[in-house]
Amino acid sequence: MFGTGLLKGLGITLKHALDTFADDRKHVPSRYQDSVKGGNGRRVIEQPITQEGLLTIQYPEERRLLPERFRYIPMLIWDTQANEDKCTACGICAKVCPPQCIWIVRDMDANGKPVARPAEFYIDAAVCMSCSFCVEFCPFDAIKMNHDFELAVYDRYPQLVYDKAELTVPVEYYAALWPTQWAAEEEAKRQKEAEDKAKAEAKAKADAEKAAKAASAAAAKPAPAAVEAKASAPGEAVASNGGVVVASADGGATDEAAAKKARLDELKRKAAETAKKRKDGGA
Amino acid sequence: MEDSPATNFQDLKSTQTQNYLHDTIQVPDDLQANVMVTTLDKVYNWSRTSSMWPLLFGLACCAIEMIATAASRFDLARFGMEVMRPSPRQSDLMIVSGTVTKKMVPAIVRIYNQMAEPRYVLALGACATGGGPFKEGYNVVSGIDTYIPVDVYVPGCPPTPEALIYGLLKLHKKVERQSIAKVSWYKKNTSEFIPIPVLGPDVFDPRQVEMIREYTLGAGAVRGPAAAEVRVLPQLLTADQKAHLEQVRARYLAKVKQPA
Amino acid sequence: MTELVAEAPVVEQTADAAYPYNNVVPGAVIGRWAEGSDPALVVAPDKLIALLTHLRDQESYDFLSSVTCVDYSAYAGKARAGIKERFDTVYHLYSTQKGGGHINLHVRVPEGDSVPSATSVYPGANLQECEVYDLYGIKFEGHPNLRRVLLWEGFNGYPMRKDWKEAYFEEENKPFKNRHPAEGYFWHEDKLPWGSNSTYPEGWDPESWQTPISYVPVSQAPEGLGYDSEKSNVGAVGELDTQSIVVNLGPHHPSTHGVFRMLARIEGETVLALEPEMGYLHRNHEKIGERNTWLMNMPFTDRLDYINSMSNNLGYALAIEKLANIEVPERANYIRIIMAELTRVVNHMWSIGFILNDLGALQTPALYAIEEREMILDLFEAVSGSRLMCNYMRFGGVVRDLPAGWLEKAKYMVDTRLPNVLDELDRLITGNEIMMARGRGVGYLSAKDLIALSVSGPMIRAAGVPYDIRKAQPYCIYDRFDFDIPTLPESDIFARYYIRLLEARESVKILKQALRDIPGGEFLSTRDKYTFRPTEGEAYVRVEAPKGELGFYVVSDNKANPYRYHVRAPSFINLNALGPMSVGYKIADAVVVLGAIDIVLGEVDR
Ligand code: SF4
Ligand code: SF4
Numbered sequence A: 001m002f003g004t005g006l007l008k009g010l011g012i013t014l015k016h017a018l019d020t021f022a023d024d025r026k027h028v029p030s031r032y033q034d035s036v037k038g039g040n041g042r043r044v045i046e047q048p049i050t051q052e053g054l055l056t057i058q059y060p061e062e063r064r065l066l067p068e069r070f071r072y073i074p075m076l077i078w079d080t081q082a083n084e085d086k087c088t089a090c091g092i093c094a095k096v097c098p099p100q101c102i103w104i105v106r107d108m109d110a111n112g113k114p115v116a117r118p119a120e121f122y123i124d125a126a127v128c129m130s131c132s133f134c135v136e137f138c139p140f141d142a143i144k145m146n147h148d149f150e151l152a153v154y155d156r157y158p159q160l161v162y163d164k165a166e167l168t169v170p171v172e173y174y175a176a177l178w179p180t181q182w183a184a185e186e187e188a189k190r191q192k193e194a195e196d197k198a199k200a201e202a203k204a205k206a207d208a209e210k211a212a213k214a215a216s217a218a219a220a221k222p223a224p225a226a227v228e229a230k231a232s233a234p235g236e237a238v239a240s241n242g243g244v245v246v247a248s249a250d251g252g253a254t255d256e257a258a259a260k261k262a263r264l265d266e267l268k269r270k271a272a273e274t275a276k277k278r279k280d281g282g283a
Numbered sequence B: 001m002e003d004s005p006a007t008n009f010q011d012l013k014s015t016q017t018q019n020y021l022h023d024t025i026q027v028p029d030d031l032q033a034n035v036m037v038t039t040l041d042k043v044y045n046w047s048r049t050s051s052m053w054p055l056l057f058g059l060a061c062c063a064i065e066m067i068a069t070a071a072s073r074f075d076l077a078r079f080g081m082e083v084m085r086p087s088p089r090q091s092d093l094m095i096v097s098g099t100v101t102k103k104m105v106p107a108i109v110r111i112y113n114q115m116a117e118p119r120y121v122l123a124l125g126a127c128a129t130g131g132g133p134f135k136e137g138y139n140v141v142s143g144i145d146t147y148i149p150v151d152v153y154v155p156g157c158p159p160t161p162e163a164l165i166y167g168l169l170k171l172h173k174k175v176e177r178q179s180i181a182k183v184s185w186y187k188k189n190t191s192e193f194i195p196i197p198v199l200g201p202d203v204f205d206p207r208q209v210e211m212i213r214e215y216t217l218g219a220g221a222v223r224g225p226a227a228a229e230v231r232v233l234p235q236l237l238t239a240d241q242k243a244h245l246e247q248v249r250a251r252y253l254a255k256v257k258q259p260a
Numbered sequence C: 001m002t003e004l005v006a007e008a009p010v011v012e013q014t015a016d017a018a019y020p021y022n023n024v025v026p027g028a029v030i031g032r033w034a035e036g037s038d039p040a041l042v043v044a045p046d047k048l049i050a051l052l053t054h055l056r057d058q059e060s061y062d063f064l065s066s067v068t069c070v071d072y073s074a075y076a077g078k079a080r081a082g083i084k085e086r087f088d089t090v091y092h093l094y095s096t097q098k099g100g101g102h103i104n105l106h107v108r109v110p111e112g113d114s115v116p117s118a119t120s121v122y123p124g125a126n127l128q129e130c131e132v133y134d135l136y137g138i139k140f141e142g143h144p145n146l147r148r149v150l151l152w153e154g155f156n157g158y159p160m161r162k163d164w165k166e167a168y169f170e171e172e173n174k175p176f177k178n179r180h181p182a183e184g185y186f187w188h189e190d191k192l193p194w195g196s197n198s199t200y201p202e203g204w205d206p207e208s209w210q211t212p213i214s215y216v217p218v219s220q221a222p223e224g225l226g227y228d229s230e231k232s233n234v235g236a237v238g239e240l241d242t243q244s245i246v247v248n249l250g251p252h253h254p255s256t257h258g259v260f261r262m263l264a265r266i267e268g269e270t271v272l273a274l275e276p277e278m279g280y281l282h283r284n285h286e287k288i289g290e291r292n293t294w295l296m297n298m299p300f301t302d303r304l305d306y307i308n309s310m311s312n313n314l315g316y317a318l319a320i321e322k323l324a325n326i327e328v329p330e331r332a333n334y335i336r337i338i339m340a341e342l343t344r345v346v347n348h349m350w351s352i353g354f355i356l357n358d359l360g361a362l363q364t365p366a367l368y369a370i371e372e373r374e375m376i377l378d379l380f381e382a383v384s385g386s387r388l389m390c391n392y393m394r395f396g397g398v399v400r401d402l403p404a405g406w407l408e409k410a411k412y413m414v415d416t417r418l419p420n421v422l423d424e425l426d427r428l429i430t431g432n433e434i435m436m437a438r439g440r441g442v443g444y445l446s447a448k449d450l451i452a453l454s455v456s457g458p459m460i461r462a463a464g465v466p467y468d469i470r471k472a473q474p475y476c477i478y479d480r481f482d483f484d485i486p487t488l489p490e491s492d493i494f495a496r497y498y499i500r501l502l503e504a505r506e507s508v509k510i511l512k513q514a515l516r517d518i519p520g521g522e523f524l525s526t527r528d529k530y531t532f533r534p535t536e537g538e539a540y541v542r543v544e545a546p547k548g549e550l551g552f553y554v555v556s557d558n559k560a561n562p563y564r565y566h567v568r569a570p571s572f573i574n575l576n577a578l579g580p581m582s583v584g585y586k587i588a589d590a591v592v593v594l595g596a597i598d599i600v601l602g603e604v605d606r
């Protein structure tokens, strides 16, 4: 019959309106009462999947709770404890980046020898496809995805080519954005450390025993002991290598600290500058 | 430094992260400073920002997010923008949402020319901003701003609907600083006509014809029909050719600057 | 025969009779190309048509899935030693009656030679051959309208050839060396004096440039107006003395679903002929894909059919897994199916909404469809981090496990929300007078014609062909689920709308089973594959994407980058039917016919 389609359509629209109302009633005084989280009275809304009716988010006043895995543009992690970049300028992220929008300039020490930290690190946000490969393949957990999407600018170049200062965030920021993953990473790190320690201890013990055994049995059968000693050699090499690194860091502590401080100051200055530049919108 | 560098650093970082935590929208300092906003201006700008009709114009993936923004969850109607006009004559804002290809760019420029002043352009997504992941492609224009002026760039691939709204709010801020006494579109012949790019062997901008001519027909260039097969690549240029290029560019720039 | 050929391990040059089909079409098959897991036959160019006719008529290979080309001039593998022909045109044929695997034919020609056009046997080769001509410069003899479909007439060169380089060309293969250690940031626009991504041939004069006519000549309608006697809507235009005109729709037009253009020759309001014109979103997916490493292509596939990134991921991952023989853990298979089917629901709701939009029911149905889609996108976002560009699958599984609590949400979605919303759409639309009046009997094309035009997906199922790759050649673990292939006999707009609703219901059925049965365990079998090199060979894998048959054709020469990477895009090939379906109806119906094909420009133009 002519007109039934119209009535049906209007009925469905009415039902949606009523659903919204009914859903609102279920959560007196307001449907998102549990989700007031943000500062400045801004509400961060976690929309339950059971919600009925209208689901509008009044964006500038309210915001959607972004899932932890949300990805936008990458950020570099500053290790606040060690007070240095986590990044070692290994370049893997630049290699895996599909549109090749990462540029890494390696830092040099006083003698012009390359060292394991980036002097500059650029990501072209006008090319980045937010694929997260850089994050996936970074072996040092030094680059992560930022949730900050409010990046609109009035000018494109160079505002959208983010340099190191703009990309760097302290590790706490990352921990706040990615709590689950961060906890998992920390856990893994702790476990690995514990394991390493246990292994090292076990090895040391075994070595000591072996050495003792070998010493005691040296006269009887010298050949197998030598083989065993050889077999355990790689592990020892690794351990001693680590030892050397630590030692050198300790040795050059004062110089290193001064250099670090200088670098930090430089970074801060740059951060302030770029923040201002971005604020100006390149006017 | 007295205090621990870590806390201090975090303070600094908050200039970046506060965006995320608070609803501050930054306005260019110069715009903030030099305009005396009168009551008339306020009304003028209020009416313009609260009914800024976008052009219904989708290019690629980002257009899907633009549609999602217009749909009920993010609801552009809250900003008086739900009437997406398919006709450029009726719209104030062009949201270039997606990859701009060479084949498409003449149409986009034509549409832009057809829009009435005051007109604004928002480049949505990495592609419209600067070519995006497809920048290296042979049919991709690296950013719509190589042809038409852009007011706000929203990076991201794709930008979430919230990011687009943030960009729109930034555009509103920009509009709010304009003064009816100073805007150009009530003066005579100020609406800029952008020459429409031409699809040749590759797309070219009629404004650059002189420069291209010098380049393709200049000294040292091979002439004749066989030469059409040879593609000129910047990597293959000799030092002489590079110097020549520089000259061409300088002359071109001088020429562009003179008439103004 | 020379030494070289004798050494080549996979090219057998034995007596003719040893090859299949030579007893029926003598001299047709001249070699075998048995790389990897995809055995192929090498066909003599002049016998191609005879062989295709035989395969279609006698062996029921009625569906030409893909036509593409490979430029072997830079091939570094061993398998092609001694083969001089530069170009290799590749055909993949399937049978919609028998189901099962494909026949793969290769036709080798040196540069400058032409290949006979398959359009006389399979009209569906039309657009695909145009594409090969456009990108490789291979002429197809006998093609009715060979033109540049993706680029424009006058474009310099054939860009997919291995020796063709673009303006921003940096290196043959990624990763580029100057990114690390770098000298600093480098802006590409500084590379050329005009600051854009274009090059011009030397000796070319822009001032005297005459743009070649870019209008596609619209072919005249076939004899009489009744293009197909079964069509009901053909108006009696002949009574008036009218003149036909060409109407251009697009590339900027709200009805074209993006940047697409239709040129229609109309008389009165009746369409006499209609030609699609595309390429306005040609983003050089394949050229970039051959420069990328294997893994880098994964996020690019997201941007093919940007409504269904998960299905694209799945297709590409399956292709590489076939090429490199990678095992997928059980849990990953289930996750993949859940994602693929959720995507199908999303896509079908979206397309239903927009078919209605094209019919003039502006926005309301689309808004309801999008609302539910948002909830599913939230699920995608929680899993993969992005609403649209999921980039979620990897070779050998998926990149991350499902987050805590996700399955419960998905179950609620599938058990409660989706059935409700599908019922609601059904109630809202199915009986609607306008839908019936505008949808019934419009855009008819017979099942036989559709298959001949290589149309796939919901389009042929709405014409009564129960052909679905999930059943015909099950991939992943689809054979474990209990679901039906809905079909409708009418083959009109209404059927194309309704079939999508039915399919979404079947998807919900699969989803319920998958969510119930999903096991625990590993979700990725191999890690750290960014330096991955599959062994030499080629593979063609297709999946039932929501829009139709999505195929990936990859050739590896054991390098870190694909030697050839081709996407058989369902939206693109389904457009073959656009003209034939619109002819005889009103111009306003052509818009809906396009809407009901359900195209996405990212996939059409790639
Ligand atoms: S971010 Fe990670 S992958 Fe990239 S250079 Fe630094 S340490 Fe290497
Ligand atoms: S997210 Fe992807 S595109 Fe962006 S910088 Fe990382 S690897 Fe490159």
Ligand code: SF4
Pocket: A129, B060, B061, B062, B063, B097, B098, B099, B124, B125, B126, B127, B128, B132, B133, B156, B157, B158, B159, C303
């Ligand atoms: S920026 Fe990304 S999402 Fe947007 S059009 Fe480009 S590729 Fe698509």
